Amino acid sequence: MRGFAQRSTVDEALAWLRPQWQRLEEEVVPVADAHDRVLARAIESGLDVPQFRRAMMDGFAVVASDTQGATAYNRLTLNVIGEAWPGRPFAGHVESGSAVKIMTGAPLPKGANAVLPVEETETSGDQVALLGEVPAEKHVGRVGEDIDAGSMVLAAGRCLRPQDLGVLSSIAVAQVPVVRRPRVRIVVTGNELLPAGSWPGPYEIVDANGPMLTALIERDGGEAVYPGIVPDDREAITAALTDDCDVVLVSGGSSVGQEDFVPLLLAEQGELAIHGIAMRPSSPAGMGRLGPRLVFLLPGNPVSCLCAYDFFAGPTIRALGGRSTDWPYLRKRLKLARKLVSVVGRVDYARVAINEDDEVEPLAISGASILSSTTRADGFVIVPGDSEGSGPGSEVEVFLYDR
Amino acid sequence: MRGFAQRSTVDEALAWLRPQWQRLEEEVVPVADAHDRVLARAIESGLDVPQFRRAMMDGFAVVASDTQGATAYNRLTLNVIGEAWPGRPFAGHVESGSAVKIMTGAPLPKGANAVLPVEETETSGDQVALLGEVPAEKHVGRVGEDIDAGSMVLAAGRCLRPQDLGVLSSIAVAQVPVVRRPRVRIVVTGNELLPAGSWPGPYEIVDANGPMLTALIERDGGEAVYPGIVPDDREAITAALTDDCDVVLVSGGSSVGQEDFVPLLLAEQGELAIHGIAMRPSSPAGMGRLGPRLVFLLPGNPVSCLCAYDFFAGPTIRALGGRSTDWPYLRKRLKLARKLVSVVGRVDYARVAINEDDEVEPLAISGASILSSTTRADGFVIVPGDSEGSGPGSEVEVFLYDR
Structure with missing residues (x-):
């Protein structure tokens, strides 16, 4: 039970945090699992795509010079000596006077150097009549047309x-080198808390932060580790804090176990770099290190928890995973419908709605703990520490919750 | 081996498709799995959050009138008769002259009607000296302050x-009613194709569309069903087409099995509504129904496959899942650096790069089959059917591949 003697600014907290934003090492995943993963190194193609000259139209593979002078009124005739299909090439050789029926994507037979489209032919038995001419190489895709061997693809x-x-599949990359996803341990404590899905008794509340943080971590490319609420005792909390992970998010109630013990443990066995930040909500937030882990102290109140996550933990998780540390929200510059009040000396995370006239309405919220404000809101505005807020009609940048 | 007698326009294809965009039925999922799912019906709260009056500050629960007149120079003293913690309420009654030490979030003890913050007190043994006064209800959160029972929450x-x-967790919603994710069967055929992760022989190519479509379906909230490449025979294809699913995406090479058989099967046993569309790439695309399934014929060439997916299959999958049918890409209005050429009578899906001056560079691409063009590109521009393209300096809307 104490206040914070001296609060850090948001900028000071970020200044401590930024040097910790080191990308994790690489791991490999099958190409089918690589969507939305971050490439750990550049990919060069080990082969040409395609590896063979192919037909770009359905038609007949011919020796181009055989078609010279052919028109609908001056039909020339060739002997059809076979067929070429994708995956089933014609095994023989096309010589002057002969043609091979060919499908789009099929390998061009040896000897042929052009494809006459089917629309410009008429077939009759083993004969094909040519109704037009083609120059050499016409309707033939070259080796490496899509990707040349040795070229940098991604x-x-x-x-x-x-x-x-x-593309990776085409160039036969079976295993893709990607940045490992940060493992993020969620440590929720609080004797008053019940697991998600429970019905609360008279003085109980149901864990909101666990499910919310899990979703935020997944949004940011992390792997959430959340085996459940941690009993409010030192041994259990210490075990959770020293779990095998890259980042620990501690979200407690306001009970003694969380409020005093975790900062103490960090200060003694690691580093408690920041504790107490000049912002609203989330002023009790903190951060530090314990062994190899970055530890974030997120306030138990869900709105503060969301705000502190998005200011500090979110960009850290994205940075470790090789992603952008910028806000993961769309932005829109809009005019304020009403005054947005703030206080000099602290950063405000103000939930706002966008009205029918596309104007920004700050939500009037009595307490910071109103989680439903973040579901009623369309987004938020960040009011910097040197601002008293803005008057009606002035333009602000809104970060939109929906993507 | 034939051309298309008459191509439909993109608008005609969408006009056939739109009435099929019926949201699927509801299913329930645990709240922890509900991120990014679409709510099937509105959620009302079955309880007040919180269910009890709670302290909003660390301090002492008091009878407000006991604090009247207290200042740092006129300290009043109360007996501390116990403690109240979140989840561990004080069991007794606070009467005039007594106080209970209370932590933020703890239930306010009976008899108390205000919280005097710890900063305005000094404790000494069982006594607390008051350095200030508080009015009734100050620093007390009301029942239902966050969410009132019966109110519509989402x-x-x-x-x-x-x-x-x-929020759902807070109001004890264990199972969330969400729109079922559409099951989307991917049917890739082609004798020339090897599964992703293979190294191709001289006339083979590796399946690019399977991994790409799987990722696109997941992006659009569908459940991709892709047991592997389907052998190029009628029985296997028929079995795949009649799998238990909502949508079938057929992507074949240009072999006879796919090109002739699937449209025929649709025409005979279902409906082949559209086959051949005035667009580039993707002109061989088609769509129809087979029993309860919507079937999309996507060209085997990967760029055409991506384009036809995004024009027709993507919005369908999103609509079935209750999501927006709008393009799932960010848009930016930018000026063309060079001429963007098109042809009246067809819709063009033109891959473009954005240069250092934030201008749009159409990518010069010889063939539509160049999948690497979609990785070199930053996005695409859609040139409508009534346009011949646009000159340098004119503004176009770019859809950005990266989100």
Whole structure:
């Protein structure tokens, strides 16, 4: 039971945090599991795609010079000596006077150097009549047309798109080197808390932060480790804090176990770098290290927990995973419908709604603990520490909760 | 081996498709699994949050009138008769002259009607000296302050945010009614194709569409069913097409099995509504129904496959899952650096890069089959059917691949 003697600023907290934002090492995953993962190094193609000259149209593989002078009124005729299909090439050789029926994507037979589209032919038995001419190489895709062997296909740090998986598959990359996802241990304590899905007794409340943090961590590319609420005793909390992970998020009630013990443990056995931040909500937030782990003290109140997560833990998790540390929300510049009040000396995370006129309405909220404010809100506005807020009609940047 | 007698327009294809966009039925999932799912119906709270009056500050629960006149220079003293913690309420009654030490979030003891913050007190043994006064109800959170029992908390159709899971958990919703995710069967055929992760022989190519479509379906909230490449025979394809699912995506090579058989099967046993569309790439795309399933014929060429997916299959999967049918890409209005050429009468899906000056560079691509163009591109521009394209300097809307 104490106040904070001296609060750090948000900038001071971020200044301590930024040097910790080191990308994790690489691991490999099958290409089918690589969507939305971050490439750990650049990928060069080990082969040409395609590896063979292919037909780009359905038609007939021919020696181009055989078609010279052919028109609908001056039909030339060739002998059809076989067929070429994708995966089933024609085994023989096309010589002058002969043609091979060919499907789009099929390997061009040896000897042929062009494809006459089917629309410009008429077949009759083993004969094909040519109604037009084609120059050499027409409708033939070259070796390496899509991707040349040795070329750089995807750069390191890229967050893989669906079509990137197609490309990786095409160049026979079976295992993709990606940045390991940070393991994030959620430590929720509080004797008053029941697990999600419970019905609360008269003085109990149900854990809101566990499910919320799990979803936030997954949004940010982390692997959430949340085996359940931790009993409010020192041994259990110490065990949870020293779990095998990269980041620990501690969210407690306001009970003694969390409020005093975790900062103490950090200060004694690791580093309690920041405790108490000039912001609203989330002023009791803190951060530090314990062994190899970055530890975030998130206030138990769910709105403060969300706010402290998004300011500090979120960008850290994204940075460890090789992702952008920028806010993961769309932004919109809009005018204020009403005054947005703040206090100089602290950063405000103000939940706002966007009204029918596309104006920003700050939500009037009595307590910081109103989680439903973050579901009624369309987003939030960050009021910097040197601002008293803004008057109606002034433009603010809104971060939108929905993507 | 044939052309398309008459191509439908993109608008005609969408006009056939839109009436099929019926949201699927509801299912329930545990709240911990509900992130990014779509609520099937509105959620009302079955309880007040909190269910009890609680302290909003650390301090002492008092009878407010006992504090009247207290200042640092006129200290009043109360007997401390116990403690109240979150989850561990004080069992007795606070009467005039007594106080209970209380932590933020703890239930306010009976008899007390205000909390004097710890900063305005000094404790000495069983006595607490008051350095200030508090009015009744100060620093006390009311029953239902966050959520009132019976109030509507989340609307039907909402895509659930991380904080929504916190709210649902708080109001003891264990199972969340969400729209069922559409089951989407991927049917990839082609004798020339090897499964992802293989090294291709001289005339083989590795399946790019399976991994790409799987990722696209997951992006759009569907459940991808992809047991592997389907052998190119009628029985195997028929079995795959009649799998237990809501949507079938057929992507074949250009072999006879796919090109002729699937449209025929649809025409005979279901409906082949559209086959051949005036667009580039993807002109061989088609769609129809087979029993309860919507079937999409996606060209085997990966760029066409991506394009046809995004125009037709993607919005269908999102609509069935209760999501927006709008393009799932960020948009940016930018100026063209060079001419973007198109042809009247067809819709173009033009891959573009954004250069250092934030201008749009159409990618010069010889063939539509260049999948790597979609990885080199930053996004695409849609050129409508009535346009010949646009000149340098004119503004176009770019859909960005990265989110």
